[in-house]
Amino acid sequence: METRLKQQDTDTRRVCGKVKWFDPVKGFGFVLSDEGGPDILLHANVLRNFGQSSVADAARIEIAVQRTDRGVQAVEVYRIDPPEDMTGLPLADFEEIDPEVIRSAPLQPARVKWFDKGKGFGFANVFGKPDDIFLHVEVLRRSGLSELQPGEALAVRIIEGKRGLMATEVGAWESALSK
Known part of the structure; x- marks a missing residue:
């Protein structure tokens, strides 16, 4: 039986945006990029690596994103600013x-x-x-x-x-x- 690895783009890029919503119970949420485009998945593990377990809705956020076969996902958080x-x-x-x-x-x-x-x-x-x-x-x-x-x-x-x-x-x- 042949095992196939899922293809993903290993190139990351920095994106600034706003948190659409984040649910710590579900363990994920989404970010809206200032550049537009699809919602960006923000997983709780990525947030924890930044030292936080949650983020407020409408908070400004700077993240590294990567395109995967399941969509665009945040892979690192650089900065979080409170909602304006x-x-x-x-x-x-x-x-x-x-x-x-x-x-x-x-x-x-x-x-x-x-x-x-x-x-x-x-x-x-x-x-x-x-x-x-x-x-x-x-x-x-x-x-x-x-x-x-x-x-x-x-x-x-x-x-x-x-x-x-x-x-x-x-x-x-x-x-x-x-x-």
């Missing part, structure tokens, strides 16, 4: 805090304790510290994410809020190591 419409008014919890205090807070490596998208919040812990850090779903969206998984490593910018420690920004954990 998320830069509006600050969250109520941050209204009375000096924006410079928020911007100057360092990014710290943390791990998700739990997150419930339906409830709209969850908690994380900075490595080596027992304190819980509140994670609001709006902060995730403004950071270009849509959901977090328990145990997921990430970077958080933390401030002391009205109700305790709160994340003001969330990103790939590697960004906490380089800043």
Whole structure:
């Protein structure tokens, strides 16, 4: 019996676009290229290699794509920017805090304790510290994410809020190591 390998184009190219949708439960989603053309499959494994388990709908994304016999697929993520419409008014919890205090807070490596998208919040812990850090779903969206998984490593910018420690920004954990 002869085994045939599926032919695929090994040439990759960089593409910028917008996330059409991504479902972490299904493990995939699609990107719309700025150049037009067919939807680009974004698999959860490619996103995980970038250090994230989800991405917000309408987030700007820069990826490497490859044409396969099943269509165009993302093979690497280079950059994710939050959706453009998320830069509006600050969250109520941050209204009375000096924006410079928020911007100057360092990014710290943390791990998700739990997150419930339906409830709209969850908690994380900075490595080596027992304190819980509140994670609001709006902060995730403004950071270009849509959901977090328990145990997921990430970077958080933390401030002391009205109700305790709160994340003001969330990103790939590697960004906490380089800043």
